[in-house]
Amino acid sequence: MDVSGAGGWDEAPWKKLCAEELEKQYTPSKWTVRLGAEETLKTFSQIGSQATSKARATRRSQLHVPYGDGKGDKIDIYFPDVASEAWPFLVFVHGGYWQYGSKDESAFMVNPLTAQGVAVVVVAYDIAPKGTLDQMVDQVARSTVFVQKRYPCNEGIYLCGHSAGAHLAAMMLLTNWTKHGVTPNLRGFLLISGIYDLEPIVSTSVNAPLHMTLEGARRNSPQWHLEAAPVKPADPACPVLVIVGQHDSPEFHRQSREFYQRHASSHFPAQTLCTRGWKASFEELHDVDHFEIIWNLTQEDDVLNQVEPWPFPLVAAIHSGQHGPFSPIEFEEGSF
Numbered sequence: 001m002d003v004s005g006a007g008g009w010d011e012a013p014w015k016k017l018c019a020e021e022l023e024k025q026y027t028p029s030k031w032t033v034r035l036g037a038e039e040t041l042k043t044f045s046q047i048g049s050q051a052t053s054k055a056r057a058t059r060r061s062q063l064h065v066p067y068g069d070g071k072g073d074k075i076d077i078y079f080p081d082v083a084s085e086a087w088p089f090l091v092f093v094h095g096g097y098w099q100y101g102s103k104d105e106s107a108f109m110v111n112p113l114t115a116q117g118v119a120v121v122v123v124a125y126d127i128a129p130k131g132t133l134d135q136m137v138d139q140v141a142r143s144t145v146f147v148q149k150r151y152p153c154n155e156g157i158y159l160c161g162h163s164a165g166a167h168l169a170a171m172m173l174l175t176n177w178t179k180h181g182v183t184p185n186l187r188g189f190l191l192i193s194g195i196y197d198l199e200p201i202v203s204t205s206v207n208a209p210l211h212m213t214l215e216g217a218r219r220n221s222p223q224w225h226l227e228a229a230p231v232k233p234a235d236p237a238c239p240v241l242v243i244v245g246q247h248d249s250p251e252f253h254r255q256s257r258e259f260y261q262r263h264a265s266s267h268f269p270a271q272t273l274c275t276r277g278w279k280a281s282f283e284e285l286h287d288v289d290h291f292e293i294i295w296n297l298t299q300e301d302d303v304l305n306q307v308e309p310w311p312f313p314l315v316a317a318i319h320s321g322q323h324g325p326f327s328p329i330e331f332e333e334g335s336f
C-alpha cells in the first residue's frame, strides 16, 4: 500500500510520461483540431476582448468594483434588465494558467446570460508573478463573499471557472467560510476544462512564474483534499458539473474524470464529490477544444450558432435543481 500521499497515487499515470510529453499534455493549444495553436490563442483573446467590449457597451454594469483593499481585488458586475437584486449570479473565474488573462477580456457569457435574467460577475485576481496560488484562492473566496454580502437576496451564486479558473473555483468547495463571516449562497459549480491535481505541472514550464513547491501544489490541489471538504447536506444538493472538451488533452480528461470520481485504483477509501454530498456529474462536451468550450459561450445570442443552446439549459437546470441535458453519472459506493 502506498502511504506516500493523501490519495495513494504511486501509480499515477502522468509519472510515466517523459518531460516532453508531460509538457505537451499540459499545453492545451497543442490539442486543437480546427485552428493551429497560435491562431487559436489569438482568436481566444480576440473573442474575449470583443465580448467584453460588447457587454460593457450594451449591458448595465459596474466595473472595477473593489472586493477588498488590494489593488487587484476587483470585479466587474453585469446586470440583467429586470430591476431587482434577487437575480441568480454567475461568478466567472477566468483561466490562463494563473499567469495570464484578465477580467477585461473574459466577459464571454455576459450578453447571453444577462439576457436570461442572470447577473454575471467577472473576477480579477493577481496573476503570477505578482500573486501566489494561495493568494489567488483567497481572492476568489473574498470576491464570492463580497457578492453574497452586497446581494444578500441573490437567488443563488453559481461559480464557473475555466481551466486554471476552474481550479480556483473548485478550491471553493473546500473553503471554510467561517472566517469570512458569511457563507455564500452557493447553488452550483461549473468546472470547465480544469486542473484539480497540480502536482503534474510542478515540473513543467507552467510552474516557472508560479514557483510552486510540491508541498504548495498539494496544498492547492482540490483533488487531494476532498476528505476535508465540508459535508454538504444532501438537500438542497449543490450541483457540481465537471466538464471537459472532447479535444482537451488526455491528461485534462483524466484530471476531470478523477476529480469527479476518484481514480479506480486508489487503495484508500475513496472520498468523492458525491460521497461528500455534492450532486456531482461529469460531461465531455462533444467536438470542442479547450478554448472553443469557452468562446462558444459568447454565441448564444447568435441564432445561427444555436445548435445546442449551452449554457442556458445548464444554468436554468442547475437553478431548478435538475441537470437538463447532462446525465449525472452516479457514484456507486464500493465500486473500487
Ligand SMILES: N[C@@H](CC(=O)c1ccccc1NC=O)C(=O)O
Pocket (backbone or CB within 6 Å): 026, 027, 028, 029, 030, 041, 044, 095, 096, 097, 098, 101, 162, 163, 164, 165
Ligand atoms: N500556454 C497555453 C495557454 C493556456 O493554457 C490557456 C490560455 C488561455 C486560457 C486558459 C489557458 N489554460 C489554463 O488556464 C497553451 O499554449 O495552450
